[in-house]
Amino acid sequence: MTKERITLARYGEEEAVRLLKANGYRILARNFKTGAGEIDIIAEDRGVISFIEVKTRSSTRFGTGFEAVSWVKQRKIAKTALIFLKENKFLDKKARFDVVSIDASEDKPKPVLLKSAFELDERFAS
DSSP states (O other): OOHHHHHHHHHHHHHHHHHHHHTTOEEEEEEEEETTEEEEEEEEETTEEEEEEEEEESOSTTOOTTTTSOHHHHHHHHHHHHHHHHHTTOTTSOEEEEEEEEETTSSSOOEEEEEEEEOOOGGGOO
């Protein structure tokens, strides 16, 4: 990853944290990594554990941040989320997957939150 992309990603995550806190989320973890993958932000929102993928784009030429969360990425996030839930004894809590997308090509980039951006189903079982 180039220095510019790392800087853009960090900027996006900071903006996402500000948005989430402003919306009442309580940040539990950032950049949670396992052998299965990484989750950018894990937070609690009104008793629900939210696993948040942050996508910051320098342009939308190749699609929006929301579109960049492919099925493969969703599967990695879901597997990593299950590990987090088990490690923290949160298997009895409700959980969901949110995405924050930021179009950094705009003059004043604004993070946009999509709650329940995708759901678990049988695809995640294997």
